[in-house]
Amino acid sequence: MPRPITPDDIEALAVGAWILGTGGGGSPYLGLLNMRRLYAGGHRVSLMSPLDLADEDWVAVVSNMGAPLIGQERLADSRGIARAVEIQEGLLGARFRAVMSLEIGGGNGIQPLMAAAHLGLPVVDADTMGRAYPEAQMTSVAVGDLCPYPCVLHDPRGIEAVVSRVPSWKWMERVSRKICVELGSIASTCKAPRTGREVKDWGIHFTLSKAIAIGRRVREGQRRHEDPVAAILDEGGGKLLFRGKVVDVARRTSEGYLRGRAVMDGLDEDRGARLEIAFQNEWVVAWRDGAPVAMSPDLICVLGTQSGEAFGTETIGYGRRVSVIALPAPPVFLTPKGLEHVGPRAFGYDLDFRSVFD
């Protein structure tokens, strides 16, 4: 049975989704504002378990695609994402049973709630990344070789585009990215529809409630002046990798990505040690004194040691006191096929994946 999502859940989701964004995914702030307004206007959204879907149900997978900076000017509009779902429904010729997030990490963690509020549909407690990733083929449904098309892109000017057929997820990434750029580098998208069976087999389950639970623990920790980082580790089954302060950040863009490295010097028990984390929009690989200690698909999260809130790769700078933690990767990414899509080599690092949790 779907359960209601409370206003407090949404506040917690904004904090938790930003942490699961592993440095990228864009801030959930504008999505949060949209939801506050929708709830103030009487809208309500409920959350359903993926296990309660019937095999033949249809689920809409949504995300806001584009550059976070553009979103800060054009602002996320809740009706845009709802409209993308409606267009996809027209192509499908069937009604959607529920809406689901493509990526729980960052701003897209809240997008399905915005669509669901307008459409009166429940949100499925699942996504296809369990975090944030930069590209269309970096999802559980791509690892499962599920059909990558059609993908709908919507723009508030009334432009509606459909990528109706592509030979692979990588082609979907290339073609849809080109359209997105033409629309002003931001678009509301509804990805290829998924059946209930597919979501049960290939969705990453219970990530929305995980984000809410993590966000709630951080907010409680802040209120009670307890250690919010310890609460996140406890809630997410994570491991503390390092405590220190940022001493250097180098950024550059290449091929449309924000790439670079952040270097941290240890404090407390890690005094004398140095951690270096490479990023491509999100944190990808961490080395401690030159030896790799954590890598994608394990989640690397850089948190404010005091606040427990996440630092993004776009904004982190010298002097920040940070706690670097790892959270376990979704199992679907730990298979050889999964690692092909999102392992260190998918990001150009010639490393064999070794989990923090082995």
Added chain:
Amino acid sequence: MRRIGIDVGGTNTDAVLLEDGRVVHAVKTPTTPEVTSGIVTALAELGRRREVARGAIDGVVIGTTHFVNAVVERRDLARVAAVRIGLPASASLPPFCDWPAELAEHVCGETFMLEGGHDYDGRPIVPFDERGMLRVARRIRASGIRSVAIAAIFSPLDPGCEERARAILAGECPDASVTLSHYLGRIGLLERENAALLNAALTGLARRTVAGFIAAIAASGIEAPLYLTQNDGTVMQAETAAALPVMSFASGPTNSMRGAAFLSGLTDAMVIDVGGTTTDIGQLRRGFPREANAAVEIGGVRTLFRMPDLLSIGLGGGSLVTADPIGVGPASVGYRLADESVVFGGNRLTATDIAVGAGIARIGDSRAVAALPRDLVHAALEEVRAKIEDAVDRMKPDAREQPLIAVGGGAFLVPDRLAGISRVLQVPHGSCANAVGAAIAQISGETDRIYHDLSREEAIAAAEAQATERAVAAGADRSSLQTVDIEDMPLAYLPGSALRVRVRVAGEMAKSRPPAPARAPRPGFAAACREGEGAV
């Protein structure tokens, strides 16, 4: 060159006379509730000195926290009509959408949303709805609201829609005072719009206050133009300041940092300003404070515009000291230091008492603290050091050692040696560095834009050219302009090599200034933008 600098703080009004780069005289008087009489008193004190009376004054420069206090205290705020240009984008998050409810109730008059605005690459989102703007202008005229804020999507890249909206409004409602969001800068629609809304709410108060300042100067028998300092450490002409009060929000700490640069002769250093209750730490880069890159909340409203990057900690001369466990601040006796601290005969142990007890400050009666346990004095000073060391390190741009300039009334609390700091400088007149900073202020221009398919060097050069034009339009002498800040940030997911560049230039006031009507603070810039597009 003879200038008077005045800093109106929460507790004291400081005034200095600066002559050819030398502090001739400095006075400190209590700040008065209505601000201007404190200035009259300070000017009168200065005027009693022979050095001041002799010869003309070239300018009076005032830094004030009056306007930001009005927002924080929710007083003297006008009702504002908000005009957002950007539909069909941004529709679900209208103006005022993230304001504290009681403040929005106070300030929100009417909100309007119209089609228009631009994309990041300069293309219009859709054509600007000029007929809709005409209807809005008539509605505003009928409503009686005379403070208007106009914000268009990506207006820092192309201010055309905002300029056109103002022209249409002026046709219907010539007496409205209008704030255009692109004057205030940064990319980030809601935050920039919020700054414009706050500014519009303050323009009435700003006009009255500036008129009061001018009257106070005249009453003191000084014939000199008035300037107000702004957040970046440069000045605005009085007419511009009356139109852009938010630009003075952080002028207090900024002036302290500028004054520290002047008094120490350093242009690149960390600055620590120790007051009675709080300590502000910032970084000087080419003589100016480094600017904040993230949203800054003012009175509960998220804003993003030219503000110094500051860290404030609860430590000052009046900070209360506890013994077990050892603690210094954040609680403070504040302005009651002269009554309640031990060296002044009170019974509350403050950081000042500790400093006097340790022999590093000579204030009040040192015999009153002679009996303080040595280990308590030592532990409290260590606590102060730890707090300062940590806060200074957080504000450093990188790991390299830098000098630290200590100013403010509590500067004696800053230890001579700190980790990561090459040397600590205590400067003469450091306790009125803020007024010195006001007196030496220059004029600046800034730009924040996205450039495509240019090399990094070309993009920065283009930004410098635009910032220079803005500074000249604001009254700067072109030949004296120097670039004081460059920040560039490659952008993820934008095609080509997209680079966001922010540049600021600053220089001396021009001898003959171009006229600057109060409602058009940047006529030169507006004209320059229209040139490329043909007649608008």
